[in-house]
Amino acid sequence: MTWPDSPDWLLELQTQFGEMLRTPLDRSGGSLRAPSEAYDARLVASMLPTPSLSGAERLAVYHRQYWFRLLTVLQGLYPLTARLLGYWRFNEFAAAHLGANPPRGFDIEAAGEGFEETLARQLADGDTVVTASGRPVEGAAVLDSARIDAGFHRVTRAPQSEPLRPGPADVARFSSSCLALSPTVALLQERWALCELRASFLDGPSDDAVALGERLPAPRHWLLARHGTQLGLLALEPPEAELLGLLQAHPLEQALGLLEAGASEADRLHLPERAQAWLARSVRLGVWAGFVST
Amino acid sequence: MPRQLARDALGLGLRTRHYRELTEPWPDLDYFEIISENFLSDAQGPRYHLDRVRERYPIVLHGVGLNLLGPALPSNDYLDRVAALAELVDAPFVSDHLCWTGAHGVSHHDLLPVPHVPELVELAAERARHVQQHLGRPFGLENLSSYVEFTASTMTEWDFYAAVVERAGCWFMLDINNIYVSSQNHRFEPSNYLARIDFSRVLQVHIAGHTREPNGTIIDTHDQPVTDAVWQLYAQAFRQHAFPTLLEWDDHIPPLQEALAELRRAEAIRA
Numbered sequence: 001m002t003w004p005d006s007p008d009w010l011l012e013l014q015t016q017f018g019e020m021l022r023t024p025l026d027r028s029g030g031s032l033r034a035p036s037e038a039y040d041a042r043l044v045a046s047m048l049p050t051p052s053l054s055g056a057e058r059l060a061v062y063h064r065q066y067w068f069r070l071l072t073v074l075q076g077l078y079p080l081t082a083r084l085l086g087y088w089r090f091n092e093f094a095a096a097h098l099g100a101n102p103p104r105g106f107d108i109e110a111a112g113e114g115f116e117e118t119l120a121r122q123l124a125d126g127d128t129v130v131t132a133s134g135r136p137v138e139g140a141a142v143l144d145s146a147r148i149d150a151g152f153h154r155v156t157r158a159p160q161s162e163p164l165r166p167g168p169a170d171v172a173r174f175s176s177s178c179l180a181l182s183p184t185v186a187l188l189q190e191r192w193a194l195c196e197l198r199a200s201f202l203d204g205p206s207d208d209a210v211a212l213g214e215r216l217p218a219p220r221h222w223l224l225a226r227h228g229t230q231l232g233l234l235a236l237e238p239p240e241a242e243l244l245g246l247l248q249a250h251p252l253e254q255a256l257g258l259l260e261a262g263a264s265e266a267d268r269l270h271l272p273e274r275a276q277a278w279l280a281r282s283v284r285l286g287v288w289a290g291f292v293s294t
Numbered sequence: 295m296p297r298q299l300a301r302d303a304l305g306l307g308l309r310t311r312h313y314r315e316l317t318e319p320w321p322d323l324d325y326f327e328i329i330s331e332n333f334l335s336d337a338q339g340p341r342y343h344l345d346r347v348r349e350r351y352p353i354v355l356h357g358v359g360l361n362l363l364g365p366a367l368p369s370n371d372y373l374d375r376v377a378a379l380a381e382l383v384d385a386p387f388v389s390d391h392l393c394w395t396g397a398h399g400v401s402h403h404d405l406l407p408v409p410h411v412p413e414l415v416e417l418a419a420e421r422a423r424h425v426q427q428h429l430g431r432p433f434g435l436e437n438l439s440s441y442v443e444f445t446a447s448t449m450t451e452w453d454f455y456a457a458v459v460e461r462a463g464c465w466f467m468l469d470i471n472n473i474y475v476s477s478q479n480h481r482f483e484p485s486n487y488l489a490r491i492d493f494s495r496v497l498q499v500h501i502a503g504h505t506r507e508p509n510g511t512i513i514d515t516h517d518q519p520v521t522d523a524v525w526q527l528y529a530q531a532f533r534q535h536a537f538p539t540l541l542e543w544d545d546h547i548p549p550l551q552e553a554l555a556e557l558r559r560a561e562a563i564r565a
Binding site for chain 1: 331334335336337338339342359363364365372394396397398399400401402403404406408409413414416417420421441442443444445446479480481507509510511513
């Protein structure tokens, strides 16, 4: 059985309609407005007006719905980033992402995938973003927030997977392979107390913008892990987080060498035993999905 | 043979907002409806809650991504996933919309209308017939709420809808709120719509709330209780033939008991 083709006139109508939907809403007046005066004249001419609304004004309902729906999805996927920036400023970044990456496929939440990477192309750590209320927010905090939100979403949505439980036969593989992170865990880094901030408002009723606290004296690292449907955050020491990162790119011995090379004289003294303990703990916690050949 | 719902069954759309409230004592409810696309991936969270619910209630599937009148074919992968989900929950039926949702590889994630013309009756019917065969269980097509009318239309919406369902040999998934919304936006008499429906082929009826915008357009928002006008239309429909009734609530979702109380208004209204 084959599906019959759509007639050409329908394809053309759908092309015009889709282009109308994907046209960014106008922000210049301080609200999101559908620029119906600029719609394709052929598309507008194919719509019946009502006594009170032109064809273009009727189309604008769909135009607004397209953007509001997707912006709402991104606000839900990146709640910390959205609340930090305030929705007006967040929507500007989100619209840029959606314009460059229009949704494909049946899963609407996939529209948010890679938003943290889009932000990283638009913002640098040293930049300052001014929110709609005039509050400055460091670019580094925005980028950390987006990566944390993305980590939470990825881990929440990941399929259940069996963790790596290496046996004696796997010892040799540690010297020839990297390790792949389980999809049910993420390594998070923050330069502000962002994970606490995120937890503080997630179940609350308010949509108000949240204020960033003081920058931490040193970055903090977390292991975000899901067991069943429960999420948990475990604090990692900085060298432990570094080791878990290195193991994803290098076989064990190389990773240990790089870790040691970057350690202070004092830290180097007990590093072998500590690294052994960190590796054992990571296996026990189900951090790894398996080996990846280098 | 898929299981069936009682003709007067009352069901609720399963929403994330209610997951925590769905526990002992489990609510007195005949069935739940799920949005198919929320459960098509192998994400663990949604499946966990689906498993808890399907142990206790019949589940029907309602899709928003079939893209029946889109230019590209829904992939076999998509249809296979829906069929597998329907099999998993032993769904009495599956439904989706008489519309298009995307074109040229881009999904608009909205239920978009087409001109009502005989040429598209044939196209939609052939595709709907294929979907029903692929799924191996009753497939219902839902009427849209819409905000535009096309100069090219030569048929009323109800004639178009009924003709597609009749030609396809599939079923009506009739949304009473959508009839009301479109009747206000396009200035037609909703009773004319109901008169064209063969209620013996209605798998299920949807009811929901809507919102009137300042410019007079009514939007199908599913964000508040069902209006009296929709309940009146519902009563008029139920007098013709009983059908399973499903309440949709998708935004500003109230606590579970409040949603159930709204659904139970159906019993009094149709008594």
